[in-house]
Amino acid sequence: MNDTTRGIRIRPGNLADVPAVLGMLDSAVAWMNDRGNTQQWGTTPYSQKPGGPERVERYMAENTPYIAELDRTPVGALVMDSGPSPQMPIAPAEGAERYIRLLVSDRQYAGRGIGVALLTHAVDETRRAGVELLRVDCWAGGGGELVAFYERNGFVATDRFVSEAWPGQVLARRVG
Numbered sequence: 001m002n003d004t005t006r007g008i009r010i011r012p013g014n015l016a017d018v019p020a021v022l023g024m025l026d027s028a029v030a031w032m033n034d035r036g037n038t039q040q041w042g043t044t045p046y047s048q049k050p051g052g053p054e055r056v057e058r059y060m061a062e063n064t065p066y067i068a069e070l071d072r073t074p075v076g077a078l079v080m081d082s083g084p085s086p087q088m089p090i091a092p093a094e095g096a097e098r099y100i101r102l103l104v105s106d107r108q109y110a111g112r113g114i115g116v117a118l119l120t121h122a123v124d125e126t127r128r129a130g131v132e133l134l135r136v137d138c139w140a141g142g143g144g145e146l147v148a149f150y151e152r153n154g155f156v157a158t159d160r161f162v163s164e165a166w167p168g169q170v171l172a173r174r175v176g
Contacts, residue, residue: 008117013065013077020067020074021056022047024106031107039166040139063101066121068114076105076114078122084137089161090170093133098126100136119153123175132176137161140169147171 013021025046033043046052059065059079068076079102083092100122105114126134138146140160147157147169155171162168 007070008075008112008114009069009072010066010078010117010121011069013060013067013079015057015060017065017067017074017077018053018056018060021060021065021077021102021104022053024074024077024104025052025056027107028104031110037142039141059102064125066118066125068105068118070109070112070114074106075109075112076103076118078103078118080122080125084135084170088137089163090137090159093135093172095133096131097133097135098122098129098131100134103136115149116153119150123154123173127175132174133172134175135170135172137168137170140167 025041029041029043029045032038032040042049046056064080066078066080067074068078078100081099081101083097083099084090085101100119103115103118103122105118122134126132135158136150136155138150140147150171151157153173155173157169158172159170160168161170
């Protein structure tokens with residue numbers, strides 16, 4: 001489970017990783033806010049949002065989490081499931097799929113390919129499971145940078161949605 005080209009090691013995650021994942025989410029909120037993006041995740045650190053820590057605990061306990069490490073330091077997280085959250089205003093795929101529920105990296109390590117390594121791992125895990133479809137949803141606001149990131153990594157935009165005034169985009173990648 002190594003991405004030796006970048007020195008990134010990817011391992012299964014567990015409940016002990018909750019503080020590290022919350023730290024990554026907090027760094028992402030601060031990074032976005034520093035760039036004027038207060039719409040995507042708001043201005044409150046994720047670890048202080050009502051239900052934020054509990055949501056991360058559920059993700060780590062009930063889904064399939066992975067942690068990216070550099071020199072044994074957690075620097076990114078990926079959470080996969082068999083479909084979108086029931087709260088998402090999108091339809092499940094016809095047939096089997098794997099769904100990325102969370103992809104985040106510690107912004108202190110930006111530019112080191114952590115997100116790409118985790119996406120590659122998601123593709124590999126989807127293929128290993130014998131599933132051909134990998135989907136993700138993301139914020140589609142701002143200049144569309146997040147949607148473009150997924151498109152650069154082989155995903156195709158499918159369905160747009162709005163959830164509580166939050167513009168979202170579902171993207172899919174065939175891995176079979």
